[in-house]
Amino acid sequence: MKSYGQYCPIAAALDVIGERWSLLIIRELSFGPQRFTDIRRALPGLSPNLLIDRLRLLDEQGVIERRGDAGMSSRAVYTLTASGTELLPILQSLAQWGIHHLPDPGEILNFSPVAAIRTALFNGVAYRFLPPEGIRVSLEIDGMRFRMLLNGPVPWLRGGSDENADVKLKISAADLVRWRQGRILVGEALQSGRIELSGSKVEAFLEVFGFQAAPAKRPELAIRSIAALKAESN
Amino acid sequence: MKSYGQYCPIAAALDVIGERWSLLIIRELSFGPQRFTDIRRALPGLSPNLLIDRLRLLDEQGVIERRGDAGMSSRAVYTLTASGTELLPILQSLAQWGIHHLPDPGEILNFSPVAAIRTALFNGVAYRFLPPEGIRVSLEIDGMRFRMLLNGPVPWLRGGSDENADVKLKISAADLVRWRQGRILVGEALQSGRIELSGSKVEAFLEVFGFQAAPAKRPELAIRSIAALKAESN
DNA sequence: CGGGATCCGTTACGATACTG
DNA sequence: CAGTATCGTAACGGATCCCG
Numbered sequence A, B: 001m002k003s004y005g006q007y008c009p010i011a012a013a014l015d016v017i018g019e020r021w022s023l024l025i026i027r028e029l030s031f032g033p034q035r036f037t038d039i040r041r042a043l044p045g046l047s048p049n050l051l052i053d054r055l056r057l058l059d060e061q062g063v064i065e066r067r068g069d070a071g072m073s074s075r076a077v078y079t080l081t082a083s084g085t086e087l088l089p090i091l092q093s094l095a096q097w098g099i100h101h102l103p104d105p106g107e108i109l110n111f112s113p114v115a116a117i118r119t120a121l122f123n124g125v126a127y128r129f130l131p132p133e134g135i136r137v138s139l140e141i142d143g144m145r146f147r148m149l150l151n152g153p154v155p156w157l158r159g160g161s162d163e164n165a166d167v168k169l170k171i172s173a174a175d176l177v178r179w180r181q182g183r184i185l186v187g188e189a190l191q192s193g194r195i196e197l198s199g200s201k202v203e204a205f206l207e208v209f210g211f212q213a214a215p216a217k218r219p220e221l222a223i224r225s226i227a228a229l230k231a232e233s234n
Numbered sequence C: 001c002g003g004g005a006t007c008c009g010t011t012a013c014g015a016t017a018c019t020g
Numbered sequence D: 001c002a003g004t005a006t007c008g009t010a011a012c013g014g015a016t017c018c019c020g
Helices: A009-017 A022-030 A036-042 A048-060 A088-101 A113-121 A173-181 A186-191 A202-208 A226-233 B009-017 B022-030 B036-042 B048-060 B088-101 B113-121 B173-181 B186-191 B202-208 B219-233
Strands: A064-067 A077-080 A135-141 A144-150 A156-159 A167-171 A196-199 B064-067 B077-080 B135-141 B144-150 B156-159 B167-171 B196-198
Touching: A009 A022, A009 B022, A009 B088, A022 A036, A022 A048, A022 A064, A022 A077, A022 A088, A022 B009, A036 A048, A048 A064, A088 A173, A088 B009, A088 B088, A113 A135, A113 A144, A113 A173, A135 A202, A167 A173, A167 A202, A173 A186, A196 A202, B009 B022, B022 B036, B022 B048, B022 B064, B022 B077, B022 B088, B036 B048, B048 B064, B088 B173, B113 B135, B113 B144, B113 B173, B135 B202, B167 B173, B167 B202, B173 B186, B196 B202
Parallel strands: A135 A167, B135 B167
Antiparallel strands: A064 A077, A135 A144, A144 A156, A167 A196, B064 B077, B135 B144, B144 B156, B167 B196
């Protein structure tokens, strides 16, 4: 893509990550190092041709890095650089705005708890409001249980329960998204028992997920493996 | 542009504002209502054909609005809707990241004080840290004087001086940008007199324009410099 | 002169097939 | 698994023209 050719920080950013698919590739890498095929699976419609173009361009510009045996094809892994990690505030503000443009999750088929968590919680965290020690959350969504640790820009998620969590939340997958979309009133839903929320850090939890997205003070990288999560949730 | 077709808030946002030029058009409208020709002048390389396409698309999606005599061609004005105004955090996080990808302003010809202000200050405001009454700033840049009022997402700017300003800043146009790029250490520059900063709300000013977007290369450097600066200013 | 519309060459993208 | 090669289509960029 041609450069905008303006001495403007927004244009400069778009020159680097403004092309089609680039930010979605970066979204995938924000979940941890990914291989070529992982990204392809996550982004149907993106041709291998174009993917390798984007990967090479982002690599040249220092946003991502290709790791693995130099010449050989197998075992190549792509990961965010420090500069790429600083893109997380952009992903967050985009997610915060974009969730209102998503349809009601009730219309989505095969809407799994994990999909709901990623949609509603993974990029909407105002993590600058997190207490230094983080928040341990125990989730029950459509009967499935998860442990979530909020201590950085991207939550850490695993299956299983946590009796000592700081916050316990029981909610349906669809309502979790509706809540972030502003489609349901939290106070009402709590009173009617449609949502169950308790624990010692409920206030902090609501603050973290309640404020408008804005650039964060200090982006930090939380490297985790989404593969482990996928394996467990299946 | 084809939709990404994912039930993901980031993809949904990019479906609306991810096309080429869209965010730069929105950047222009963030400075206030603009006419067709204003936008064309601000964005060389954008053909009228494509501009009207984008304007209509953004209008359909509720991000901007066309105001003016319904049928008549003259006097058409484009403006951000409420939804479009909520895109400002995205512009800000983009600007904070992108400024580090701009070259040193010393290499730019015809780099005016106004250009420096727009580059360095117009999209980097962490306005959630603003005191409710705002901050009145008096700027002297390369000998030219400006009054700037920070009381919302986009600063209000005029020529002239203000003896009763809350903050007074004297700096060169190039250094203003370098400061936001993390290329100069503020504490040093203040001590040497290269930058002059005074007034009753210096702390708030520095917080609003704080160093959250540290350069990717040496984040600790910028963090230390702001700490030293705060220590000095007390 | 402001606010577009039309036309057209070039580039970027999307889908499929193929390979080390 | 990690790409490469090919090719039809859609999007973009530039120029020109039109209309109030």
